[in-house]
Amino acid sequence: MLVVNKIAQGARFAGVVAVMMFLAACAQTKPDLASGTAAPGTGQDFVVNVGDRVFFLEDQSTLTAQARATLDKQAQWLNRYSSYTVTVEGHADERGTRQYNLALGARRANAARDYLVANGVPAARIKTISYGKERPVAVCNNDSCWSQNRRAVTVLNNATN
Amino acid sequence: MxxxxxxxxxxxxxxxxxxxxxxxxxxxxxxxxxxxxxxxxxxxxxxxxxxxxxxxxxxxxxxxxxxxxxxxxxxxxxxxxxxxxxxxxxxxxxxxxxxxxxxxxxxxxxxxxxxxxxxxxxxxxxxxxxxxxxxxxxxxxxxxxxxxxxxxxxxxxxxxxxxxxxxxxxxxGEKGYFDTRIVFVDETGPKDARVKRLAIMDQDGANVRYLTRGDELVLTPRFSPTSQEITYMSYAGTDPSVYLLNIETGQREIVGNFPGMTFAPRFSPDGQSVIMSLQQGGNANIFKMDLRSRRTTRLSNSAAIDTSPSYSPDGQRIVFESDRGGSQQLYVMSANGQNPQRISFGPGRYSTPVWSPRGDLIAFTKMHQGRFMIGVMKPDGSGERILTEGYHNEGPAWSPNGRVLVFFRDTPGANGGPQVWTVDLTGYNEQRLGTPAFASDPSWSPLLD
CATH class of the missing domain: 3.40.50.10070 (TolB, N-terminal domain)
Incomplete structure (x- = not known):
């Protein structure tokens, strides 16, 4: 039961993150407002000022330059705030088959995890999980949505916001 | 009788x-x-x-x-x-x-x-x-x-x-398939927050019964060929894992004690073991677990995604998909994991192979130029035929007499969702199977007896 609860909370937190991302996108013209509301070291700080997710090309798990830049910032942040443990959630878009996408999501989560470890975050602080194509954040029927779903999201397990 | x-x-x-x-x-x-x-x-x-x-x-x-x-x-x-x-x-x-x-x-x-x-x-x-x-x-x-x-x-x-x-x-002159049931995943709620439940129904869609409550994500249920059990994947535990569920008693148990995610389970033809994938870092490999001795055996070891294993009905061979050659393709190996041979060579990616209970064909999902198809080929890869094609058709499973395939067809966009369809081997007789809500991952039971 404990385990189940933990996962449920994780899912809820992911929902919160998704909403915050949306707000952050809206506030792009007012960066001061966005950063001003997130106290350093909080979950909100991580999502808004660092970026909690990286994106992948279709059927790929190679980290793009942009993904590496985000993960560099994540590693710095996690090294600074060393009390956090994280779960890297790997996801795939809906344009693949279920079983393969579970493995593809795992491969993406693993690529992000390996990069964080290579940049100093202890492996013991990082867990990975794959949701395959089961947890899309964008639901339209073209690549503007599918590209958002091909992602690895670093979720803080013990964030207080 | x-x-x-x-x-x-x-x-x-x-x-x-x-x-x-x-x-x-x-x-x-x-x-x-x-x-x-x-x-x-x-x-x-x-x-x-x-x-x-x-x-x-x-x-x-x-x-x-x-x-x-x-x-x-x-x-x-x-x-x-x-x-x-x-x-x-x-x-x-x-x-x-x-x-x-x-x-x-x-x-x-x-x-x-x-x-x-x-x-x-x-x-x-x-x-x-x-x-x-x-x-x-x-x-x-x-x-x-x-x-x-x-x-x-x-x-x-x-x-x-x-x-x-x-x-x-x-x-x-052939066995029928009407006194059978289909296990599937019932899907409700919005596309970005789907609730998935295991469900079972008669092959004509009657007598739907839910086997899980939707508290956790469940995927890919498969019938045992010999008992009233299904094997499926669930996110109930620490890692997403393969489970067994007795559909009469409701008793469930995790299959094996693997370090990491296990998925894509299927029974052996004698019902005595389950083959599945184990995620190991960025790779997925195929393992078998004997349900009586609890002994696990590694059947593949590649720096690739090896998944969707399915036994031949005589238990001698296993078909699976792997991207070891760069993209998803179908391979056949001996039941002990030896001598894998690629069998799919057409344009596109091939996935979710499943061996016919008659042994003569392997059904699969094929993806090419943004289209998702259900097809069949002989176990040596020859004689490929596409039975249905469209925006998204996935996950064929055989009727016990090897004449009909049940699969799911997804529709695009925010309000889209999967529904269960059947197509027979001629490809001309395609029918939707009514379900109470969206439904995916259908799998056919053997003939009841």
């Missing part, structure tokens, strides 16, 4: 099973001299369905609705198979047919019937149902088959499926 297993709620007593066998023997003797003038060749590509007359069974004990409903279930089964064309009862000349009514064959020939089924359903003094039917060859004016069954009234649908199977088998 048509003896019911005591494990099934339909006929719990040996007495009932005995009565069924006895009735079968009696009426078959009567029908012995029938020459099969009706020949339904189901090996052709696009066959002409056989015109069959199914007048409502007579109600021997005063329940004409039940008798009529049973006849409808049989007619619907036969129609959906694509091999039969039940005739419009409004055209019937001879009325009030019962199992002991002598058919006026000329009347049935006049309306174009080649086969005729007559039957009677009656209530026994002890409350059980008795159903009898005869299958007639209209042109030869002869009985082809006669059977008699006893069961409890609540199992009338199952009886109708058993009768459907008997008719199908007598006329096609």
């Amino acid at each position: 048509l003896a019911f297993s005591p494990a099934w709620d339909m006929a719990r007593t040996l007495k009932a099973a005995f009565a069924i066998v006895l009735g079968f023997a009696c009426l078959v003797l009567i029908s012995q001299p029938a020459r099969a003038l009706i020949e339904l060749d189901i090996t052709q590509g696009n066959i002409e369905p056989l015109p069959i007359a199914l007048p409502d069974f007579a109600a021997g004990g005063g329940d004409p609705k039940l008798a009529s409903d049973m006849t409808s279930v049989i007619a619907d089964n036969l129609r959906r198979s694509g091999l039969f064309r039940p005739l419009d009862p409004a055209a019937f000349i001879q009325k009030n047919m019962g199992v002991d009514t002598t058919p006026r064959f000329g009347d049935w020939r006049t309306i174009g019937a080649q086969a005729l089924v007559s039957g009677t359903v009656s209530r026994q003094p002890d409350g059980r149902l008795r159903a009898e039917f005869r299958l007639w060859d209209v042109f030869a004016a002869e009985q082809m088959l006669g059977q008699q069954f006893y069961t409890t009234p609540e199992n009338w649908r199952r009886l109708a499926h058993i009768i459907s199977d008997a008719i199908y088998e007598r006329l096609t």
Whole structure:
């Protein structure tokens, strides 16, 4: 039961993150407002000022330059705030088959995890999980949505916001 | 034989099973001299369905609705198979047919019937149902088959499926698949927050029952070929893992103690082991677990995604998908993991292979130029045929007689969702199977017995 609860909370937190991302996108013209509301070291700080997710090309798990830049910032942040443990959630878009996408999501989560470890975050602080194509954040029927779903999201397990 | 297993709620007593066998023997003797003038060749590509007359069974004990409903279930089964064309009862000349009514064959020939089924359903003094039917060859004016069954009234649908199977088998020469069930994943809620539950239904969509409550994500249920168990993947524990669920007792257990995500499970043909993928870092490899000894065996070891393993019906080989060559393709290896050979070479990616219970074909999902197709090929990779194609068709599973594939078809966009469809090996007979909500990952049970 404990385990189940933990996962449920994780899912809820992911929902919160998704909403915050949306707000952050809206506030792009007012960066001061966005950063001003997130106290350093909080979950909100991580999502808004660092970026909690990286994106992948279709059927790929190679980290793009942009993904590496985000993960560099994540590693710095996690090294600074060393009390956090994280779960890297790997996801795939809906344009693949279920079983393969579970493995593809795992491969993406693993690529992000390996990069964080290579940049100093202890492996013991990082867990990975794959949701395959089961947890899309964008639901339209073209690549503007599918590209958002091909992602690895670093979720803080013990964030207080 | 048509003896019911005591494990099934339909006929719990040996007495009932005995009565069924006895009735079968009696009426078959009567029908012995029938020459099969009706020949339904189901090996052709696009066959002409056989015109069959199914007048409502007579109600021997005063329940004409039940008798009529049973006849409808049989007619619907036969129609959906694509091999039969039940005739419009409004055209019937001879009325009030019962199992002991002598058919006026000329009347049935006049309306174009080649086969005729007559039957009677009656209530026994002890409350059980008795159903009898005869299958007639209209042109030869002869009985082809006669059977008699006893069961409890609540199992009338199952009886109708058993009768459907008997008719199908007598006329096609192949086992039927109507007395079966389909396990699937029921999907409700918005696309970005789907609730998924395991569910089971009769193969015609009736009697839907939910096996999990939707608290955790569940995927890819598969029937055991030998027991009332399914294996599936669930996010209930720390890592997403393969589980076993007994659908009668509700008891469930995790399969093995693997360090990481296990997924894509399937039973071996003898039901004694489960093969599945284990995620190891960025790679997925195929493992087998013996359900009795709990011993696990690694069957693949590649720097790739090896998944969707499926045994050949003789248990000697395993087909699986792997991206070891750069993209998803199908491979066949020995059951011990030796000698993997790529079998798919067409343009596009191939996924979710599943070996036919007849052994002659492997069904798969194929993705090419943004289209998702269901197809079949021979185990050596030759003879590829696409049976259906569209925006998104995925995850074929075989009927137990290897004639029909059940799969899911997804529709695009925020309001889109998967539904369960069937297609037969001709590719011409494609039908949606009604489910209460969106539904995916269907898997067919073996014939109940």
